[in-house]
Amino acid sequence: MEPRVWLITGCSSGFGEQFVRQNIARGDKVIATGRNAATKLAHLKDTGAAILDLDVTISEAEIFSKINEAHQIYGRIDVLVNNAGYIESGAVEDIFIDRIQRSLDTNFFGSLKVTRAVLSIMREQKSGVVGFIGSMGGWTGYPASIAYSSSKFALECLADCLQAEFAALFENCVRFIIFEPGYFRTEVFAPTKPLVLPANIPGYEPFNQVLAKGLNELYGNEAGDLVKGVARMIDVLTGTGMAAGKELPPRLPLGTDGLESIRAKCQATLKICEDWEDLITSTDVVIEAKQ
Template sequence: MAPLVWLITGCSSGFGAQFVHSALARGDKVIATGRNAATKLKHFDGTGAAIVDLDVSLPEADVKKIVDEAAKIYGRIDVLVNNAGYGINEDYRNLFNVNVFGALSVTRAVLPYMRAQQSGTIAFVGSMYAWWAPAMVSVYGAAKGALRAIVDALAAEVAPFNIRTVDFEPGYFQTPLTDLAKLAQYTSTAQSLDAYAGHRAGMAVLAKALDGNERGDVQKGVELMVDVIRGEGRASGRKVPLRLPIGDDAVRVIEGTCHNMLKVIDVWRSDVVGTTDREEFKGEEGFEAVVTVPDV
């Protein structure tokens, strides 16, 4: 396989930094991006990675200009990893601006290059919280849920150009982004409504119990994701799915959520099916023409 060119966002630490090292170790070329790159990405000096200063929350036109310049470094972009994001943050508008709109801005900027070369992979680093978000984590879960929904339509839109999409949905890993000590900090700075004192206390207990004891190993998790993107190792010969849990805790959360939904459907099926149809509805042809469930 010829070396791939990766553009990775949010490379200062955690998954992003490991993606850079793992891709380089496979013999690929990497454009590592992040805010304040001169200082926050200085640890990549001497690794062979190209460094680009990119704040994904900038206006889309500015993001496009930066990506256009980055694309000139190697003349193509084969893999985009949308990794940049905030964890728990009181500024929910900025959280969405980075985690969702920022990922869309970078994706829209990269797509013309992938369409022109008729190939590419667009990866999103989502979360198991897209399927189940505990109390006090609703906005973060909603942002990751938005990415999960985007992948469905995006996959269909770009498939004719031989471009793949995949949403990786990790569980708990020891990264600064998901540093659970920040949960305790968040509970102490959040608006202290007495009505939610129990939720704040519960989150503090969770943070204390899990901080430093997250299940996932960042290097192992990223190596698995790189296997999937490159079609190597454990992913060799397998079709890349639209979304993939990363970590046993993510598997259990997503599996449990799906089972619970199937139980709801089973219990309510006889009272739901057909009860809301228009009297003149003649069959499912219209539905089948519009709605297609993605093949995993």
């Protein structure tokens, strides 16, 4: 089989860097992208990956031009991994709105714009797989997670819409999946990042301090193994290894904590549907039978 061509966003560290290294080791071709690529992706040059500077917050026109550049490198793009993302924290009342918008710009609109640019190439090829790195936070809002979780909820919707549109219009020639990891050992919680800023409203400061301490303690102690996590995602995206012989699922939790959190949300939602079914279904228009 011909080597696949991967386009991966956010490759300076964490999941993105692992995707590059593991896919190159499998014999595939990789276009590794990231912002300030000349310095931040320099450590990937020796892998043989093609390196492309791509900040996913640039305008849609600029993204289309970058993706066109990427397409010319190997003449096709088989798998897109929308990985670039970061964490903004802060309680709903306390966080400045522009920080929520910044989070959506990168984590949601970045993936949306890159995907829109890649779709015409994949439709032309009549094949392709697009993976989104969502989160267990895309199912449940936690305290201080409005900026991050709203961006990951929006990605869930994006993946659903694309699946439905390509099923209805293009015979599923491009397939989509959103991964929903729990906590994995990457740089996302690195203490060098401004994860928790001082509160704007004094009443929130004790909460922010507890949060900062919790995130600090989490870093390096996350339950998820980065190398295994990426290996399983590659299995799923390529239908090989542990995913051999299985249909690409539309979404997939990753890690025990991701599984437990998402299962709990599903079970709680089902219970609401069952406990309140009488009231819920009592709102339908009643059509009187004609005499």
